Amino acid sequence: MAKNELKELSPPRKQPAMPEGFRQLKTQVAGHTFEESNAEAVGLLQDPTAGCVLKPMGKPECGERELRFYESLAAAGASGDNDLALLRGHVPRFYGPLKLVVNRRERTFLRLEDLTRGMSQPCVMDVKMGKRTWDPESSPNKRKLEEAKYVMCKQKLGLCLPGFQVYLPKDAEEEEEEKKEHPTILRHGKDYGKSLNVEGFKQTMALFFNASTSDSKTRRVGTELLLKEVLRQLQAILSWFQRQRLLHFYASSLLICYDYSRLANSNTQKSLLNGHHRLEKDDDPANWVRVRMIDFAHVYPADRALPDENYLFGLRSLIEVVQSILHR
Known part of the structure; x- marks a missing residue:
């Protein structure tokens, strides 16, 4: 059988089910990713229209701690020149949490600035x-x-x-x-x-x-x-x-x-x-x-x-x- 025939007969890679307008973040280099063998595994998503990366909240205590951290920075930004307010310039901008259904399960994501937006390579x-x-x-x-x-x-x-x-x-x-x-x-x-x-x-x-x-x-x-x-x-x-x-x-x-x-x-x-x-x-x-x-x-x-x-x-x-x- 020719190589191109073998390629045509190979089953396509199963893609994760996610809401329209969102896609996997192709530039993710570390952390938890989508796994073909594990439907529960969820990686980073990208909203290319809004210029956001969506990070799934992890274990309840860890996810809540990270959410509180970003919220504390957002609150500090209005209070002037203090250490938390100054830290905002060194972290991705935070746009709040968002619930999405991915792989037929509702999950909460943190919406963050896409640091690679506008980069062609x-x-x-x-x-x-x-x-x-x-x-x-x-x-x-x-x-x-x-x-x-x-x-x-x-x-x-x-x-x-x-x-x-x-x-x-x-x-x-x-x-x-x-x-x-x-x-x-x-x-x-x-x-x-x-x-x-x-x-x-x-x-x-x-x-x-x-x-x-x-x-x-x-x-x-x-x-x-x-x-x-x-x-x-x-x-x-x-x-x-x-x-x-x-x-x-x-x-x-x-x-x-x-x-x-x-x-x-x-x-x-x-x-x-x-x-x-x-x-x-x-x-x-x-x-x-x-x-x-x-x-x-x-x-x-x-x-x-x-x-x-x-x-x-x-x-x-x-x-x-x-x-x-x-x-x-």
């Missing part, structure tokens, strides 16, 4: 922060399970890599124009992240930022622009953590997003190479690079009003890794 990385990823209410068994995950990177860097996707130029022997127009896409999940040691983590970060594929002068300038903007946003989050004494974050992540098509925009890089230091608004990397805190199901009041040294340790490590890529 979104590169996305989830980085979990801190040496300790279990919260104060975790059982001994849960603590043991968490301590066994991502051991090599977590203990030395305070960082884990649950997943990422990145667009990369094609092989070096191909023409530059073809590489720019037809990049390849690479995706890795938690199994890849669990296998990384410290050096492997650093190499993966360089790969994600296209720093190991910067094979032309214009591309190197674009990567430098990207790394400097990522560092600017990371430093702003660091400044917030250094002053705040309200909250401690466990098993929380940073989501790093950028648009590869803007990175490969030769007009932007050529302008910088020619000494034109002012960028047009659309070329400003602040418009196509986003670093945001996500995953707040394990946020607790700060113990004795102490700083969150666990998160700070991972954040400082991440900044050092990005700086080393920029300056190598």
Whole structure:
């Protein structure tokens, strides 16, 4: 039997049943996903019209805690210059909860800003922060399970890599124009992240930022622009953590997003190479690079009003890794 006949006879992959206008989030790189073998498993949804990502609320206590966190930020925003209000600029915008019937069951979702909206070739990385990823209410068994995950990177860097996707130029022997127009896409999940040691983590970060594929002068300038903007946003989050004494974050992540098509925009890089230091608004990397805190199901009041040294340790490590890529 011919290969195309075999393909035609193969049963189509069963798609989850969801309301009209919603679809699976194709750029989800970590967390719970839709599973063909488990009708109860639900991943992130996307409302492309509204520019929202819908995150299913997890276990009742965790889902309620995350909802309360977002609601507290919304309430703080009206009260002026305080630490909670300042935090709003570092998390996705929250548009409230929404009930939807997915796979014939009603579920509650958190409607959040889609951080990849407007990106034609979104590169996305989830980085979990801190040496300790279990919260104060975790059982001994849960603590043991968490301590066994991502051991090599977590203990030395305070960082884990649950997943990422990145667009990369094609092989070096191909023409530059073809590489720019037809990049390849690479995706890795938690199994890849669990296998990384410290050096492997650093190499993966360089790969994600296209720093190991910067094979032309214009591309190197674009990567430098990207790394400097990522560092600017990371430093702003660091400044917030250094002053705040309200909250401690466990098993929380940073989501790093950028648009590869803007990175490969030769007009932007050529302008910088020619000494034109002012960028047009659309070329400003602040418009196509986003670093945001996500995953707040394990946020607790700060113990004795102490700083969150666990998160700070991972954040400082991440900044050092990005700086080393920029300056190598």
